[in-house]
Amino acid sequence: MRPPAMPTYKKEYSTEVEDIMADCDTYSVDGHRFHSERALWDTGADTTIISSRIVKELNLQPYKAGGSSGIGGDTGSNVYLVHVLVPTGDFVTYVEVMESDFQDIDILIGMDVITFGDFLITNADNKTTFQFRTPSEGGVEL
Numbered sequence: 001m002r003p004p005a006m007p008t009y010k011k012e013y014s015t016e017v018e019d020i021m022a023d024c025d026t027y028s029v030d031g032h033r034f035h036s037e038r039a040l041w042d043t044g045a046d047t048t049i050i051s052s053r054i055v056k057e058l059n060l061q062p063y064k065a066g067g068s069s070g071i072g073g074d075t076g077s078n079v080y081l082v083h084v085l086v087p088t089g090d091f092v093t094y095v096e097v098m099e100s101d102f103q104d105i106d107i108l109i110g111m112d113v114i115t116f117g118d119f120l121i122t123n124a125d126n127k128t129t130f131q132f133r134t135p136s137e138g139g140v141e142l
Helices: 052-057
Strands: 008-012 020-028 033-041 049-051 064-070 073-085 091-100 107-109 118-122 129-133
Touching (some): 020 129, 049 052
Parallel strands (some): 033 107, 049 091
Antiparallel strands (some): 008 129, 020 073, 049 107, 064 073
């Protein structure tokens, strides 16, 4: 008997891409929802970052003060608690996110969320395919 299939999200691009974008919902702790079709998945980011637009629309209140270090130096930012609904239909709850004044995206999904599942990118035939599976099943056989 086979174990039940794990939820898997798959997105295929017609070319090789440098940015992985997928729908993602952000929820305030009291249950208000923001749907985004502009969620950038970034394995180089330790933490998830949301736009000021999400903060405003969900009327989020700072959880604590925070900051980050990056190529441009150190920055200060408010930290908020949210729930993130990933494309597999699973929630990552009580995620501490920072705020940014993004213009082109709503949310940057960092490793704090990505590590809740298995993240795979392939580039066969000059076409990028992105897959995310929750919960993690471990290794991927290629």
